[in-house]
Amino acid sequence: MLPTECLCTRLRRASRGVxxxxxxxxxxxxxxxxxxxxxxxxxxxxxxxxxxxxxxxxLERSTLGRNLRVLEGRGxxxxxxxxxxxxxxxxxxxxxxxxxxxARGAWQAAQVELKQRLQPQxxxxxxxxxxxxx
Numbered sequence: 001m002l003p004t005e006c007l008c009t010r011l012r013r014a015s016r017g018v019x020x021x022x023x024x025x026x027x028x029x030x031x032x033x034x035x036x037x038x039x040x041x042x043x044x045x046x047x048x049x050x051x052x053x054x055x056x057x058x059l060e061r062s063t064l065g066r067n068l069r070v071l072e073g074r075g076x077x078x079x080x081x082x083x084x085x086x087x088x089x090x091x092x093x094x095x096x097x098x099x100x101x102x103a104r105g106a107w108q109a110a111q112v113e114l115k116q117r118l119q120p121q122x123x124x125x126x127x128x129x130x131x132x133x134x
Contacts, residue, residue: 039077
């Protein structure tokens, strides 16, 4: 890789590496890290609207919509109610709950691996730096 001083490039490169670690861990379950994250948010929020879910995840509604369609097609989520698309509720199905349960161990293994790559003081610093970027 070419070295660069550009913080954006370096952060994106690091983000892709971290995402790959989690994607590889989740691949046997049939999920990627974006799908896992979406399912986890649904589990936490309990029937959010599409708009509320997009805000909670920091995603554009169009990006969220594409991800939801994939999961809906696989029977992991259902869209229900609401007078229009913005107000529709997103529901985690029993199949989605089961898949999320299966994926939890793989996610935790990736989490442990990433934490082991970092020295404790670097992990603390990373937590602090990431919080400052939210």
